[in-house]
Amino acid sequence: MRILRSRAARAITAALAVGLIATGCASERDKEDSKGEKDTFVFGAPGDPSSLDPALASDGETFRVTRQAFEALLEHESGGSKLVGGLAETWESNDAGTVWTFNLRKGVKFHDGEAFNAAAVCANYDHWFNWKGTYQSSAVSYYWQTIMGGFAKNEDKETPEANYKSCTAKDENTAVIEVKKPSANLPGGFSLQALAIHSPKALKAYEAQEATAKGDAITYPKYSQEAGTVAGTGPYKITKWNKGNKEVTLQRFDDYWGEKAKVKNLVIRTIDTEDGRRQALQAGDIDGYDLVAPADVKTLEGEGFQVPTRGVFNLFYLGMTQEKNPALKKKEVRQAIAHALDRENLVKTQLPEGGKVATQFMPDTVEGYSEGVKTYAYDTAKAKSLLKAAGESGLKIEFCYPTEVTRPYMPAPQDLFELMKADLEKAGITVTPKPMKWAPDYLDATEAGSCALHMLGWTGDFNDGYNFIGTWFAEYDKQWGFRNKALFDAVNAGSKVADEAERTAAYKKANEAIMAYLPGVPISSSPPAIAFAKNVNPPKVSPLTQENFAEISFK
Known part of the structure; x- marks a missing residue:
């Protein structure tokens, strides 16, 4: 993160960072819709995402982005840790905890126009189960291995034995996932972003590309590093990843099955210093940011900014x-x-x-x-x-x-x-x-x-x-x-x-x-704090850091 240095040096660095931010985001910041209302929310994130495919990730900054675009079978209640329905309205298991039945939502569409159904759920789980080569690296498929074990054919003796057995589309709106042994990771694992559901059409495009590794360095497939291929069912769809400006742009998905996002455009920009994020908010260059420095909480609150604190988790x-x-x-x-x-x-x-x-x-x-x-x-x-x-x-x-x-x-x-x-x-x-x-x-x-x-x-x-x-x-x-x-x-x-x-x-x-x-x-x-501008109606903050930006609006 930031280097220990004098307060004056930190201030100069932060000021330069804010100047760059102001230059880079003016066009996004000043966007208004036809009614003259601000239609873009800009959020300062502490780090870059690693992938636009959450199945290939294990880090919170990737999931912060993908959570807005992808949904899992189960979710957590807004602002809490209780499991609730996601793409599955209801779910149940047998007494042994080895057969999980999901009653799916109807009328759900993917961002690429494909229909969501039980076959799509099974296509995803079978896709992950049949990963080969570098995809079997624990650095790439960490969460699959944590929740479901290994693969249809393990290529490394250190890879855990597969616990996933099968997925069956019982009918169009009923998916049945069977595992070999009960696990404390279920049903919670069905809520993970890494197991969020992708369009079957997108999965076919994914399968045509490979991840590769050289030593500890992994090269992720092209589809996961630029917008255009990935497609989920969430309230926003990913439209651009500008790595030069360190920002991801998402746009409201108007065919979303649930309550539509209140703000049309969402920009998540990396500002990797605490000083830089705070000064960008104070300057009006961003509308919110995460991981407020402890010493900045009272300062921001005294200036009228909103600084809710999450629970310790x-x-x-x-x-x-x-x-x-x-x-x-x-x-x-x-x-x-x-x-x-x-x-x-x-x-x-x-x-x-x-x-x-x-x-x-x-x-x-x-x-x-x-x-x-x-x-x-x-x-x-x-x-x-x-x-x-x-x-x-x-x-x-x-x-x-x-x-x-x-x-x-x-x-x-x-x-x-x-x-x-x-x-x-x-x-x-x-x-x-x-x-x-x-x-x-x-x-x-x-x-x-x-x-x-x-x-x-x-x-x-x-x-x-x-x-x-x-x-x-x-x-x-x-x-x-x-x-x-x-x-x-x-x-x-x-x-x-x-x-x-x-x-x-x-x-x-x-x-x-x-x-x-x-x-x-x-x-x-520790209880991490998150900050929002004075004119923002913020989302419910989550102890799991799983904020839903579709809840955000401007006052």
């Missing part, structure tokens, strides 16, 4: 990849790193009001949070002692961090990195910094296990503890680079339990096992 952590640095295989070294970090200072100086130091890999707002986990207090002397006991005095380690991005759990990555680097060096650890552009470089590298230490986090997709701990520790994962069957079994113990109380108890035990093993260091959970 995220986790920020320091990841360790044991296969990347053999020293990390020693438990004492991982414990030393945990004791070296002054997490209270990180929360106090870098996170919004209401942020908390994390003791485990889920926030305390999720069922399964345990009060009985092993904790690691800030203690530089103890960190040095543990390193000496492990024979690792003078440890040298590479530390990757992302640039050109702000995340809900990670307001200023550069600043957080510098503070953690200083803490580690106090304990005698020599840190080699490795900055990387967020999308796709950093995301692909961390997913591939290329970083010894790295900063990442998670905003829950749906309200189940397994969506946090199961995301990382249900099985071998290159990001962490360790194998521990006992730990994996503990994490999975609650994933197939139907009884809610039993499941919660199993998650608590899993959290205790995770923190005893200590694969990484949970840092914090």
